[in-house]
Amino acid sequence: MRFQRYGTMAAVMLMIMTTVLAGCGSGQESKLAEGKTNVVTSFYPLYFLAQQIGGEQANVINLIPAGVEPHDWSPKSQDLDTTSNAQLFLYNGAGFEGWTDDFLQGLRKDSKLVTREASDGIKLIEGDSEDGHDHGHEEEANHEEEESGHHDPHTWVSPKSMKIMAANVLDSLSFVDPDHKADYEANYKQLETKLNALDDEYTAKLGAAPKKDIVVSHHAFSYLARDYGLNQVSIMGLSPDAEPKAQDLLNISKFVKENGVKYIFFEELVSDELARTLAREADAETLVLNPLEGLTPDQEKNGDDYFSLMTANLQNLLQALQ
Structure with a gap:
């Protein structure tokens, strides 16, 4: 069984993950304006x-x-x-x-x-x-310190x-x-x-959530985890197209099962194949957690912004942490 699971994870690693993150549609065609x-x-x-x-x-x-x-x-x-x-x-x-x-x-x-x-x-x-x-309670570094480290x-x-x-x-x-x-x-x-x-809503609601573990596809939520008492476990690294090792995926699958994690978070416009495969292996479901690096054209058309997307993130976090 362990060998079969390893094979599944390894096969997924060989897939070419299509990364189509949105930067932001707003303003890219803007011109310089006089008087402003x-x-x-x-x-x-x-x-x-x-x-x-x-x-x-x-x-x-x-x-x-x-x-x-x-x-x-x-x-x-x-x-x-x-x-x-x-x-x-x-x-x-x-x-x-x-x-x-x-x-x-x-x-x-x-x-x-x-x-x-x-x-x-x-x-x-x-x-x-x-x-x-x-x-x-991640190790911290003051911004004024020498920036030779990787942050x-x-x-x-x-x-x-x-x-x-x-x-x-x-x-x-x-x-x-x-x-x-x-x-x-x-x-x-x-x-x-x-x-x-x-901030107050995040503090109160996440503070009251019975669980604290979030499993995410992209290691983009360290500040959220630090500031609101969560534990982030990521499938991929700081870059959304970094590929994990098969052993890492096995370890995360084991973590999900042992800690009763019910949802694996993924990003809307990055390939969700790894997250969905991990969810199937660990008998979990998937939800979106948006790193807000940009709006999609549909989000822009709908009038979404930082606040609406962060509110949606909080709703999904609360659903996953029950």
Whole structure:
């Protein structure tokens, strides 16, 4: 029986996993606008924050188009031209955008662009642990420390971290456009109220959940696990297309059975084959847990945003943790 299960897992590993993550449809065709603060963002969560806080005073352009996986995206010369003429460039940092150093070195010499790292001030979590587990008290590293280590960059998936990122965006907009600081602060206050409410709801409901183990396809929820007392076990690594070893899958299957895990989480636009195979082997079901790296075209059309997707995530988490 063990040999048969190993064979099944090994066969799945040989499959070519199609990764079609969405970056963000909003703004990829935007042009620079006169009379407004032009803000270029690296991916959806920052686009959302810049739009919410910038309001009518900001013109926000998101670099990564829909249908592109943010971990692997690289900018074109047109992106460099657009960014060189903008006033502010917001990127996540913490190792998420591997292209930023070369990109910023390629800016026009006369560019007055201000660049800001939105994850600044967040206590970063070290990369994948060897056993694939995050125990809610993951080893932390201050952002100011030397960045030679490998960090998990998925800060925005936790509302607590998103609040720090929002404050950074406010400071950045106020710095490049002090004349409209009061407008930005007013917009930020409204956003902060919503983020605080979301944080409170996550804290209360996940704190009361009888179970704490979540098994996920993509190791993207370390900050969520740390901030709300969960234990993350991931099938794949920090990159959504990293492939696990057969033995890792056997270990996770054993963990699922021994700990009464009822659901395996997967992402909507990444191949769910591994998650579904693991669920079948472990007699579990599957649910979506969205890492919010971007909106799908349908989500954009439906008016979904960070809050609606995080609310859906919480509902699925609560269903899985009963």
